[in-house]
Amino acid sequence: MMNRRSTTRLVTFAAAAGLALASLTACSAGGDDNAADGEVTLTWWHNATSGPMPAVWEEVASEFEAAHPGVKVEQTGYQNEDLQRTLIPNALASGDAPDLFQVWPGGELRDQVANGYLKPLDDSIADTIASVGATVNPWQVDGKTYGIPFTFGIEGFWYNKDQFKEAGISAPPTTLDELIADNAKLREAGFTPIAVGAGDKWPAAHWWYQFALHSCSPETLQTAEKDFDFSDPCFVEAGQQLKDFIGTNPFQEGFLGTPAQQGAGSSAGLVANGQAAMELMGHWNAGVIGGLTPDQQVPAFLGWFPFPGIEGSAGDPTAALGGGDGFGCSADAPKECDELLAYIMSDEVQAKFAASGSGIPTVPSAVDSLEDPNLKAVAEGLANASFVQLWLDTAYGTTVGNAMNEGIVNLFAGTGTPEDIVKKMTDAAATL
Numbered sequence: 001m002m003n004r005r006s007t008t009r010l011v012t013f014a015a016a017a018g019l020a021l022a023s024l025t026a027c028s029a030g031g032d033d034n035a036a037d038g039e040v041t042l043t044w045w046h047n048a049t050s051g052p053m054p055a056v057w058e059e060v061a062s063e064f065e066a067a068h069p070g071v072k073v074e075q076t077g078y079q080n081e082d083l084q085r086t087l088i089p090n091a092l093a094s095g096d097a098p099d100l101f102q103v104w105p106g107g108e109l110r111d112q113v114a115n116g117y118l119k120p121l122d123d124s125i126a127d128t129i130a131s132v133g134a135t136v137n138p139w140q141v142d143g144k145t146y147g148i149p150f151t152f153g154i155e156g157f158w159y160n161k162d163q164f165k166e167a168g169i170s171a172p173p174t175t176l177d178e179l180i181a182d183n184a185k186l187r188e189a190g191f192t193p194i195a196v197g198a199g200d201k202w203p204a205a206h207w208w209y210q211f212a213l214h215s216c217s218p219e220t221l222q223t224a225e226k227d228f229d230f231s232d233p234c235f236v237e238a239g240q241q242l243k244d245f246i247g248t249n250p251f252q253e254g255f256l257g258t259p260a261q262q263g264a265g266s267s268a269g270l271v272a273n274g275q276a277a278m279e280l281m282g283h284w285n286a287g288v289i290g291g292l293t294p295d296q297q298v299p300a301f302l303g304w305f306p307f308p309g310i311e312g313s314a315g316d317p318t319a320a321l322g323g324g325d326g327f328g329c330s331a332d333a334p335k336e337c338d339e340l341l342a343y344i345m346s347d348e349v350q351a352k353f354a355a356s357g358s359g360i361p362t363v364p365s366a367v368d369s370l371e372d373p374n375l376k377a378v379a380e381g382l383a384n385a386s387f388v389q390l391w392l393d394t395a396y397g398t399t400v401g402n403a404m405n406e407g408i409v410n411l412f413a414g415t416g417t418p419e420d421i422v423k424k425m426t427d428a429a430a431t432l
Helices: 013-024 055-068 078-096 107-115 125-130 132-141 162-167 174-186 202-215 218-227 233-246 267-272 283-293 334-342 347-355 362-371 374-382 392-396 398-413 418-429
Strands: 040-046 070-078 101-104 148-154 154-160 278-281 302-306 321-330 388-390
Touching: 040 055, 040 078, 040 374, 040 398, 055 070, 055 107, 055 334, 055 347, 070 148, 078 267, 101 334, 125 334, 125 392, 132 321, 132 418, 148 374, 148 392, 154 162, 154 267, 154 283, 154 374, 162 174, 162 302, 174 233, 174 334, 202 233, 202 278, 202 321, 202 398, 218 283, 218 388, 218 392, 233 398, 233 418, 267 278, 278 283, 302 374, 321 334, 321 374, 388 392, 392 398, 398 418
Parallel strands: 040 070, 040 101, 321 388
Antiparallel strands: 101 321, 148 321, 154 278, 154 302
16 A cells, blocks of 8 residues: 555546556657657656645656756656556556556565566665665565665554543553543544545555454464465454444444545545544655645644554554555666666655655655654654564555455445455465
């Protein structure tokens, strides 16, 4: 998701289709774009459309061009949902993919590798792969590496410290019961407790993921990912806990139609402009929120805390849900694509990424360049997590993930049940 859902957002389908056509005409996996005089044009698609990252990637492209005479880099940012759901899948299927593009791990990566869409990177940039350590594992299939994450972190609550203080909340909640009690205090103080961008579906789905993470043991979650076994009662229990939580009225009015990260009316925008006290979102959210404030700066009131544990459940209270954003090269991309990816993962660029406040870098030496105290808190939370579960829709793959998300959104809308979610997942898995 993202990220996944990493840094972005959504545009209308018509606009997305127009952008896709315009970009696809300029890109043919690095082959036909190579001019007769030996010049190489690299096409690079990413999900940075707001905040500081568009400028960072533009600068990286210019630096790479300066260091590689004869190479031109055409980098374009698209809304995350459009990039993941339509633009990249359509480009890959058409045989007219960009050279360098966003690659998500888990089932999506496995499908792309099975279809021969991605280039293995182990022989060309082995040192770059080694620089991120075990973080690269989700981007590997059968021992080969097809993408490298430039950021990885965990999900938690981004919250308004000033509103918490005004509501009489002295410290972030550490249990689900405390979270529910704090929501009531925020309501009494005149604040909307939590914003959720259910209009984009996956932000709503992440609530069920968190309840499953904190209701199911790590062993159960690992078995489910490997064998698509959702028979443990904890999965239905997670849905019931979510249903009960929704019944406490924690979210803003009209949450079913609210987008996640696009504009002042999005869930991130509601937090950015003081119209909601919290949002459950990934590690990239500080940069998104900052990009939606009037002065384009991360607000001083912003804080972060991990999802609280659920007392009496089988889940580990210190478990975390997380993931990252990575890049890979299309199967037919020229060698310059590998070199550009290696530069993106260099100490210099990773430090620049960290200093931008857009996320947590994966190269260890760059972590010291984090300046945002909230990102430092996320990095600490990641270090303290006993178990990190990859986003469930990413882990389960497109078929099961889409069915799961649909069932969760139905629960949010009051048209589905906790049992329906598990049935949709099981039925979808049976088709694989």
